[in-house]
Amino acid sequence: MHLMVCGGTGCRSSQSVQIVENLNQELKKAGMDQEVQVVTTGCFGFCEKGPIVKIYPDNIFYVEVKPTDAAEIVAEHVVKGRTVQRLVYKDPAGGKQIPASTDMPFYGQQIRIALRNCGLIDPENIDEYISVDGYQALGKALSTMTQQQVVDTLKKSGLRGRGGAGFPTGLKWQAALKQKSDKKYIVCNADEGDPGAFMDRSVLEGDPHSVIEAMAIAGYATGADEGIVYVRAEYPLAVKRLKIAIAQAEEYGLLGKEILGSKFSFRIRLSLGAGAFVCGEETALLNSVEGSRGEPRMKPPFPAEKGLFGKPTIINNVETFANVCPILLNGPEWFASIGTEKSKGTKVFALSGKINNVGLAEVPMGITLREIVENIGGGVRDGRTFKAVQIGGPSGGCLPKSLLDIPIDYESLSAAGAMMGSGGMIVMDDTDCMVNIAKYYLDFTVDESCGKCTPCRVGNKRLFEILERITDGKGTMKDLDDLEVLGGTIRDASLCQLGQTAPNPVLSTLKHFRDEYIAHIVDKRCPSGVCQNLIHYVVVADKCIGCTVCARNCPVSCISGERKTAHVIDQERCTKCGVCFSKCPVDAIVKE
Amino acid sequence: MAKLKSMEELAKLRDDMKNRTEMRVTGTNPDRIVLSVGMATCGIAAGGRDTMKTLVEELEKHGINNVSVVATGCLGYCYAEPVVEVRFPDKGPILYGDVDVKRAREIVDQHLVKGILLDHAIIGKGAGRR
Numbered sequence: 031m032h033l034m035v036c037g038g039t040g041c042r043s044s045q046s047v048q049i050v051e052n053l054n055q056e057l058k059k060a061g062m063d064q065e066v067q068v069v070t071t072g073c074f075g076f077c078e079k080g081p082i083v084k085i086y087p088d089n090i091f092y093v094e095v096k097p098t099d100a101a102e103i104v105a106e107h108v109v110k111g112r113t114v115q116r117l118v119y120k121d122p123a124g125g126k127q128i129p130a131s132t133d134m135p136f137y138g139q140q141i142r143i144a145l146r147n148c149g150l151i152d153p154e155n156i157d158e159y160i161s162v163d164g165y166q167a168l169g170k171a172l173s174t175m176t177q178q179q180v181v182d183t184l185k186k187s188g189l190r191g192r193g194g195a196g197f198p199t200g201l202k203w204q205a206a207l208k209q210k211s212d213k214k215y216i217v218c219n220a221d222e223g224d225p226g227a228f229m230d231r232s233v234l235e236g237d238p239h240s241v242i243e244a245m246a247i248a249g250y251a252t253g254a255d256e257g258i259v260y261v262r263a264e265y266p267l268a269v270k271r272l273k274i275a276i277a278q279a280e281e282y283g284l285l286g287k288e289i290l291g292s293k294f295s296f297r298i299r300l301s302l303g304a305g306a307f308v309c310g311e312e313t314a315l316l317n318s319v320e321g322s323r324g325e326p327r328m329k330p331p332f333p334a335e336k337g338l339f340g341k342p343t344i345i346n347n348v349e350t351f352a353n354v355c356p357i358l359l360n361g362p363e364w365f366a367s368i369g370t371e372k373s374k375g376t377k378v379f380a381l382s383g384k385i386n387n388v389g390l391a392e393v394p395m396g397i398t399l400r401e402i403v404e405n406i407g408g409g410v411r412d413g414r415t416f417k418a419v420q421i422g423g424p425s426g427g428c429l430p431k432s433l434l435d436i437p438i439d440y441e442s443l444s445a446a447g448a449m450m451g452s453g454g455m456i457v458m459d460d461t462d463c464m465v466n467i468a469k470y471y472l473d474f475t476v477d478e479s480c481g482k483c484t485p486c487r488v489g490n491k492r493l494f495e496i497l498e499r500i501t502d503g504k505g506t507m508k509d510l511d512d513l514e515v516l517g518g519t520i521r522d523a524s525l526c527q528l529g530q531t532a533p534n535p536v537l538s539t540l541k542h543f544r545d546e547y548i549a550h551i552v553d554k555r556c557p558s559g560v561c562q563n564l565i566h567y568v569v570v571a572d573k574c575i576g577c578t579v580c581a582r583n584c585p586v587s588c589i590s591g592e593r594k595t596a597h598v599i600d601q602e603r604c605t606k607c608g609v610c611f612s613k614c615p616v617d618a619i620v621k622e
Numbered sequence: 623m624a625k626l627k628s629m630e631e632l633a634k635l636r637d638d639m640k641n642r643t644e645m646r647v648t649g650t651n652p653d654r655i656v657l658s659v660g661m662a663t664c665g666i667a668a669g670g671r672d673t674m675k676t677l678v679e680e681l682e683k684h685g686i687n688n689v690s691v692v693a694t695g696c697l698g699y700c701y702a703e704p705v706v707e708v709r710f711p712d713k714g715p716i717l718y719g720d721v722d723v724k725r726a727r728e729i730v731d732q733h734l735v736k737g738i739l740l741d742h743a744i745i746g747k748g749a750g751r752r
Binding site for chain 1: 626690692
């Protein structure tokens, strides 16, 4: 019997390490520590209900497990074979208990390729990776395929970059293979920086060998002998597991000189990023690895021609690499049979925001937004109304309810004004102000702009100032035109993708939620009641019982009124802190 | 661990390691066959643990990998412990009683491999699920 305990960052922060320890102790006490194995795995994806403990061979999925539950799991489930009902996932719709993960709506529509081993194996044990066909794809490439055949296989599969832009991976590899050079590099971009995106971290934490193996395959296919994983230092667990995995692969001779008796040699080292968002842009990343400032370079020449230290370099994202081995083992036709005509395979999305099932979901391309939000995500939290979903992070856009039925693929999302991006998906409800959201993302890109080119450095700052004016109630209708013109210029004239996509959140909200902008400008009103300068707290005289609670709690003493008579808020002096609103015992204070 | 020097060595290692994770892969397969062994106090006292061990060993010997051997609670047939339920995905469950080590071997040899029921040992039959 195997007890699988999630060891991803999310579950670890809710004490899953302690759960493992307690389970081991309880098993020892019951004298079953030889028969039963406790395995720390990567992320199961169902982060909303973590920590997760999954039991094989019974296929029982326990959610929200606490360290104190270990005794009951061992005494009841392990010893007596009885499922611990109170820890089983309950379907929020019908309240029905669903003991098997395979029956849960969250997993029902998922196809797991990149996440295939997350939750299935111990990421710190190379033997477990090998037992699920690990390193077979590398072996197959080395022993039976030419370099060109590997590249052709990827081309045929239709795999496109999962970092955001969606460039065909096979073409990138072909370009690097074509170059004649004494030295080539393979770089893995693990500088995941989009707010709310955590799929790359989960792959590195849950299945680091899949990335290492794919990098070695890329090395063989293009004639490179060195790989570098550029991973952010804020991902300590991913860094630790990568280091363990690299050391194990070296020990087994799966990295190093003359791998598996072939003439191919390959080694991998880590390069830690300090957390600048722009370093996720491939040429800025290369500068950072070289020890220079993280500023983008002009393209062309593309990295495949002149990359790291001026040598031909392939840069692929973590999730892209995670797809490579199954393509080689199962064939390009298998991969191309999943997804849409132009977007093949699956994409991992990180669901967050006002959604019931926060977590990681890997779905086939072509699935609709609605299916992700409603079926997998379980709908909007607290029964509120769906307003928008933000896709692609600071480079992406907000899509409204009317676009929920568009299929998820690179082209459809771009056409709608959003972007696949890395796959962050943040759901917003009726309490979110779209102008404020646009301002939030712009604030982020203004902060993270490297300052090399003017459109991004100055233009985004100006965009931000206009948005600030609007949320302060000082905007004019001309500002809307200015936003569009300036946004278009930044998009066209910026040097790198960071600048080119920075106006997206503004332009997409302006396109789909223009009425909210107009409400801020013309009516001086924030319909969602978010923008501080546009809301007022008012006492409803009929409801006020004159208890004086509000007046006594007001930090600026701007509420007046006698006992047992209706109180009044002095709008001039009110700082809109909202204390009176939350303290009033009879809900007589309203936000307007 | 000595370095792997060839594709053959890697393939052999994979086969050696297969049983580390096979149980998990089988566990989520919807077409798996489930053998449930009564492992409540009565089942364990009657030798359920040996029965379970034998089932696992026999399956391994025959190279059968689409079967999950699961411990379950008391089924109520305390007079016939240890009991084993055999459940194919498309058929009703068959319940065997007094499954000692010898009978456990028979279940694998006859029922699972050849598809022949052990009529003399059946103490209950369920209706088909699908």
